[in-house]
Amino acid sequence: MTTIGIIGAGNIGSQVARKAVESGYDVVISNSRGPETLADLVAELGPKATAGTSVQAAEAADIAVVTVPLKALGDVPVEPLAGKIVIDTNNYYFERDGHILALDEGTTTVSGMLQAHLPTSRVAKGFNHIMATDITEDSFPAGDPKRRALATSSDFADASDFVAKLYDEFGFDTVNIGPLSDSWRVERDRPAYVIRQNMSELVANLAKAPRTV
Ligand SMILES: NC(=O)c1ccc[n+]([C@@H]2O[C@H](COP(=O)([O-])OP(=O)(O)OC[C@H]3O[C@@H](n4cnc5c(N)ncnc54)[C@H](OP(=O)(O)O)[C@@H]3O)[C@@H](O)[C@H]2O)c1
DSSP: OOEEEEEOOSHHHHHHHHHHHHTTOEEEEEOSSOGGGGHHHHHHHOTTEEEOOHHHHHHHOSEEEEOSOGGGGGGSOSGGGTTSEEEEOOOOOHHHHOOOHHHHTTSSOHHHHHHHHOTTSEEEEOSTTSOHHHHHHSOOOTTOTTOOEEEEEESSHHHHHHHHHHHHHHTOEEEEOOSGGGGGGGSTTSTTTTOOOOHHHHHHHHHTOOSOO
16 A cells, blocks of 8 residues: 655645545654644544654655645655655745745746755655645546646656646646746746636646746
């Protein structure tokens, strides 16, 4: 069975954990305050979920999800994630994260920063442009006309392919943007950011995104 190790147990981490368990994955989830503070969430998730430290979640992961505020990126453990696919949900909020010049000037991307922090992992963008509650409340089976599309992006085909598989299992279609250098198209304040859209609408919104906002 595949274990998803989740670093961050807030709005998005807890929702991804719910859908992952529902989809048959084992989950190890972590936060900054320690596993004992996740007892209620783990009880809700049931026997397929356990809580750990960030290092334990990273070590246990076949696939990892990093879903902490961007300002905490430097705390994400590197060595235990080596060789692994790492899904990055992060967005840049200068109000929360402080100003990051390379993002303000458009010379890097949010997920490019995580890839630089994890040079031996295969980072793929995922779940960054959907409200956390919608992950469990606005998903539909393949072929349903109400089904939403979500974007992914990676420098590694197997990583973006895995995000597409996970989206499908969770109840969403996928649009693959391509390499992380283009992943700014789905970052904050672009047309595709946190709106309800199907696949063709998402393709159109990605195409008209400005490089800087
Ligand atoms: N909220 C949304 O709807 C949404 C949608 C798409 C993308 N995003 C993005 O996804 C990321 C996570 O958002 P969120 O809303 O889930 O955040 P959140 O509710 O604030 O949760 C953040 C989680 O990260 C943990 N954390 C913080 N610093 C850490 C560290 N140094 N080491 C380990 N864990 C740490 C926190 O642990 P403690 O609670 O113990 O401090 C908490 O479990 C952000 O970049 C956000 O912009 C959010």
